[in-house]
Amino acid sequence: MLDNLYELRAFLTVAQAGSFTKAAAQLGVSASALSHSIRKLEEQLDIKLFNRTTRSIATTDAGEQLFHHLQPLFESIEHNVNALSEFRNTLKGRLRINGNDHAFAFVLWDKLIAFSRQYPEVELELVSETKFVDIVAGRFDAGIRLGADVAQDMIAVRLSDKMQMAVVATPDYLADHGTPKNVDDLKQHNCLLIRLQSTDSIMQWEFRPNPKSQQPIRFQPRGRLTFNNSHLITRAVKDGQGLAWLPIDSVQAELERGELVEVLNKYAISYDGYHLYYPNRRQNSPLFKALVEALRV
Structure with missing residues (x-):
């Protein structure tokens, strides 16, 4: 039995970032402390989770399987914990949104600022890129793209006119x-x-x-x-x-x-105008519902 869930969270962060240095910065710990946590997890499981070289790190087959099994479980835990904020008559949590400069700066800026003011305990991270990204693999809660560019397996909500x-x-x-x-x-x-x-x-x-x-x-x-x-x-x-x-x-x-x-x-x-798109597992989160209502046309 694992002593606690920290090592599993650390594992997910390293696997996602592909780097101990980047993952340590996200978690607010030193790279050496994070490496120690991963070693501890591997010893507990008696399984090697990462292949390490002097320049890179990548999950082993076992590590990749563990990552894909754990990621949705931790997301579910996070969303359920955040959902408890409705009993405090407020919303709390963190949302990561991928989009581009134009969408954020000229189309949605006022709405995003209004949302931030309405829910001061919510952390918003806006990541602007011109390339298309896999929002699930990138651990984004949602993406913003023009309607024609939204993947068919995503739920899409219109955010702007043409x-x-x-x-x-x-x-x-x-x-x-x-x-x-x-x-x-x-x-x-x-x-x-x-x-x-x-x-x-x-x-x-x-x-x-x-x-x-x-x-x-x-x-x-x-x-x-x-x-x-x-x-x-x-x-x-x-x-x-x-x-x-x-x-x-x-x-x-x-x-x-x-x-x-x-x-x-x-x-x-x-x-076609911008759309907010996201996987269907996001739609039942009170925090995410509030974001959709704040941004939609």
Whole structure:
């Protein structure tokens, strides 16, 4: 019989992080103390759970089996403990949400801040990435993506209306380089690029040739500056470095002040809005229900 559950929690954290250093930081202990706990667990079970080298750590077959069996059990314990907060007329717990910069900063920010103020004992961790992640394997409670990108086996709740894209530049840039009249004209311009984390490729720009068209025009932009997030692209376009393809609401204030100008607006494309998605085991948690109600349209 195990003395306590700490070693099992430590095991789950190390297996998920793939590193003693990262896991120790999450647990608030030293790497050596964490390594000692894992050794103790392996001795109790008389089974090797990790293959260790000087540079990496990975679960053995036995460790992988234990991880997949224990993870949902610990999540269930955590959710049931958090559910007791309803008897205190408040909510308490921790929520990890995966999304992207635009969703967090421009679509959901006010709602997330209002939720945080309403439930001051709830810890929110917002992880912004451009790549698609497995929210279950990544131990996220939920993810936020455009509707078309949500996996079919997930429950999805709409969070926003359609997202409209826009090609923008400064008036000075357009005065110096000309204003593109059609998509093909973009070949003559310096486009500000974003590299996708998931594929390591440059993101294509998409346009709608006419309102009734179902098939978008895909354009492969070229330029001298490449970024991995939209914040830096916004900064670069405001500094007159080229044309940027961005969600229009992320530059709405600059457009209204005349700092930026939209071009090719007759070709602008819209995408299905953002959705919160999550596995069905999350839906019965009072804390998670409160989050869904706070964010949904």
